[in-house]
Amino acid sequence: MKKRYYSTELKEQAVRLSYQRVNIKELADELGVEVQRIYKWRNAAKITTLPKAEKPIPEDTLELKRLRKALKKRNLNLKY
Template identity: 80%
Template sequence: MKKRVYSKELKEQAVRLSYQRDNIKELADELGIAVQRIYKWRRASKTTESPKPEKPIPEDTIEVKRLRKALKEKELELEILKKAEHIFSKSDGKSTGL
């Protein structure tokens, strides 16, 4: 009997599908692979990397991060201006009233 060689892509896809489906035996039958082989591939994939479901990043989160960064920059600018006002008011004795 000839030994079957499976591509890396097929193995990865079979492992990914096995985590998404409830019945691994049905998946194995569809792919024409022994159930034990899928479990073996799952164990092998766990040692290399753990399967993590892909979660899309909500746009709100991205927007919040952008706004926080902009706020931090503006606060820094304001702090610099306040220090500059303090320095200039000391040097000539006049205040700009900011």
């Protein structure tokens, strides 16, 4: 059995249309692909387009960094 390759444009169009259509099976039949493949393309599109949320830095972490820096500076001054 020969492996089928689909263009990026077809995948993007199928994903876009799948969100506009009510019946994804009909869309899959029109495009000549399996329904599961459209769902896989949708999941892949979600993963690549979702930005990762940045974790806020807790205040105590910022305070700890400031205190370490001050302590390091103080220790350097005491050596001389």
